[in-house]
Amino acid sequence: MAIEVRIPTILRNYTDGAKAVSAEGATLEELISNLEAAHPGIKERLVDDGSLRRFVNVYLNDEDVRFLGGLGTPVADGDTVTVLPAVAGG
Amino acid sequence: MLSISQELVDKIVAHARADHPDEACGVIAGRNGVPERFIPMENAERSPTFYRFDSMEQFRVWREMDERDEEPVVIYHSHTATEAYPSRTDVSYASEPNAHYVLVSTRDENEVEFRSYRILDGEISEEEVRFLP
Numbered sequence: 554m555a556i557e558v559r560i561p562t563i564l565r566n567y568t569d570g571a572k573a574v575s576a577e578g579a580t581l582e583e584l585i586s587n588l589e590a591a592h593p594g595i596k597e598r599l600v601d602d603g604s605l606r607r608f609v610n611v612y613l614n615d616e617d618v619r620f621l622g623g624l625g626t627p628v629a630d631g632d633t634v635t636v637l638p639a640v641a642g643g
Numbered sequence: 644m645l646s647i648s649q650e651l652v653d654k655i656v657a658h659a660r661a662d663h664p665d666e667a668c669g670v671i672a673g674r675n676g677v678p679e680r681f682i683p684m685e686n687a688e689r690s691p692t693f694y695r696f697d698s699m700e701q702f703r704v705w706r707e708m709d710e711r712d713e714e715p716v717v718i719y720h721s722h723t724a725t726e727a728y729p730s731r732t733d734v735s736y737a738s739e740p741n742a743h744y745v746l747v748s749t750r751d752e753n754e755v756e757f758r759s760y761r762i763l764d765g766e767i768s769e770e771e772v773r774f775l776p
Binding site: 561562563608610612615617619635637638639640641642643 | 666668670684688692693694695696698699701702705706718720729730731732733736737738739740741
């Protein structure tokens with residue numbers, strides 16, 4: 554088993570159009586590093602200067618990881634991680 | 644071009660008027676590019692100059708659209724003191740390449756401006772809006 558990562562439309566150019574990919578890791582940070590190895594370029598769209606980008610929402614199952622432990626949030630086989638760009642503007 | 648029913652337009656405008664002077668925001672979900680289901684969203688910023696969907700509300704709404712095989716056909720928000728044209732921040736955070744970005748201006752109490760754009764790779768293109776009965 555692995556962790557399912559759901560990819561938003563705007564980042565599917567990194568995943569050959571796939572809506573979901575699987576990856577492994579013990580924390581969100583490790584998971585993103587493993588994602589980067591398979592889909593180069595994606596990490597920079599998610600992480601900036603060691604923390605999650607402000608306008609990217611990442612959810613572990615049904616929770617926003619900002620309310621869990623950010624990049625340090627533990628993840629496990631069978632979890633689903635969902636990435637959604639924040640909808641925002643001025 | 645955006646084709647949208649007058650009923651949905653009226654709902655967007657009513658939402659924008661109700662939240663004035665703060666910006667209002669929301670989504671019209673649909674299939675095959677046809678806007679159908681009106682989903683007003685909370686502006687988590689509650690601000691006259693900025694909007695942001697609440698992250699948990701966005702998660703629920705996006706999951707529901709996924710389950711219904713819908714997509715965000717329209718993403719709308721209001722400008723309350725300026726024209727209905729995308730601001731620099733609107734462009735930098737535009738993240739749904741297939742959506743019609745609708746802007747409504749409520750700066751005038753009597754007139755309403757309702758305009759639609761595509762925002763792709765930092766480029767704004769305004770499109771015609773056809774109001775369907």
